[in-house]
Amino acid sequence: xYKRQVAVSPTSAGNRPIVxxxxxxxxxxxxxxxxxxxxxxxxxxxxxxxxxxxATIGQVTNGSEALIDxxxxxxxxxxxxxxxxxxxxxxxxxxxVNLNPSPVTDYSGATHLxxxxxxxxxxxxxxxxxxxxxxxxxxxxSPISGSDNMRLMRHFGSALRxxxxxxxxxxxxxxxxxxxxxxxxxxxxxxxxxxxLPNGHPYRTVAP
Numbered sequence: 001x002y003k004r005q006v007a008v009s010p011t012s013a014g015n016r017p018i019v020x021x022x023x024x025x026x027x028x029x030x031x032x033x034x035x036x037x038x039x040x041x042x043x044x045x046x047x048x049x050x051x052x053x054x055a056t057i058g059q060v061t062n063g064s065e066a067l068i069d070x071x072x073x074x075x076x077x078x079x080x081x082x083x084x085x086x087x088x089x090x091x092x093x094x095x096x097v098n099l100n101p102s103p104v105t106d107y108s109g110a111t112h113l114x115x116x117x118x119x120x121x122x123x124x125x126x127x128x129x130x131x132x133x134x135x136x137x138x139x140x141x142s143p144i145s146g147s148d149n150m151r152l153m154r155h156f157g158s159a160l161r162x163x164x165x166x167x168x169x170x171x172x173x174x175x176x177x178x179x180x181x182x183x184x185x186x187x188x189x190x191x192x193x194x195x196x197l198p199n200g201h202p203y204r205t206v207a208p
Contacts, residue, residue, distance in 0.1 A: 006150060008040035015161075017153070024056060024111060024167040025192040034059070034163035037154035045073065046173035047120035047143035050180045053077065054187050057085040057108040058163035064155045065162040067114065068169065071149040077114060078155065079162070084108060087134075089116055089127050095141035099127050101134035111167070113187055113196065118144060119175040131184045131197040131204075167191055182208040 010016040017036035023029030030038075053068055060079045067085075069076040073093045080088030084106035089099040107114075107129065115128040120143040127135040152169065154161045168191070172183055185203025188194045197204040 006040040006043045008038040008150070008152065011037050011039050011151075011154070017166075020165065023165045024054070027167070027191060029165045029167045031165050032058075032153045032161065032163055034061075034161055037161050038152040039149065039154075041149045042147045043070065043150040043171070044147055044173075045070070045075075045144045045171070047118070047145060048173060048175040049116075049118045049144060050172050050174060050183055051116045051118070052168075052170045052183050052187055053114045054111070054167035054169075054191055054193075055114065056111040056165040056167075058165075060085050060108055060162070062160050063088075064158060065160045066151070066155040067153065067162060067164075069151045069154065069156040071151070071156045072146075073144055073148050075144065075148075076155070077116070081106075085162075087114060087127070087129060089125065089135070091118075091125065091140070091144070093142050093144065095139050097125050097137050097139050099125060099135040099137050101127055101129060105134075108164075111165075111191070111193060113184060113193060115180065115184060117175055117180055120144075121175075128180065128184070130193075131181075131188070131201045 066078040080086040085108040117126040123140040185208040189207040
């Protein structure tokens with residue numbers, strides 16, 4: 001699996017978020033007030049991948065506000081509702097896959113582990129939130145590949161920005177169940193969120 005750091009910066013001086021020393025469960029995180037964003041180039045993507053974002057979503061005012069958005073691959077996680085963050089996952093790099101978690105849930109107002117699993121062999125995408133699968137779909141016919149420009153807390157195609165607190169973004173080049181569970185376990189233990197994992201999760205009580 002790859003491990004690569006991506007340097008990010010605000011798209012303008014007026015869009016700079018604030019580092020909060022105790023922003024997410026007592027740990028340092030980044031606060032976005034709805035007018036802020038971060039962007040970085042060279043984010044390494046892979047056909048088989050698990051992409052995890054740890055965040056608390058604040059107020060939503062437009063369904064296209066995005067938690068994370070990749071420009072070339074048109075891969076994003078957006079609100080999907082004008083007043084709630086429903087974690088709609090989209091991939092439109094040739095094979096269009098749009099996934100809405102079921103049941104419909106407003107994930108704003110609390111910290112969550114948002115994870116997408118991309119399996120190029122099975123041509124499948126799965127959405128996992130807090131260690132539970134909430135959506136899946138076939139049609140992953142044009143696998144993710146190469147590097148891309150990544151924007152955080154803003155939709156790439158517009159000036160729409162999302163309010164909230166961002167803890168961490170991690171991608172691993174594996175779609176294996178054991179690696180997904182390790183990634184969830186790592187994040188849950190680091191951010192004090194083990195209580196959100198299902199009772200049967202292998203890393204609910206012990207860190208990987």
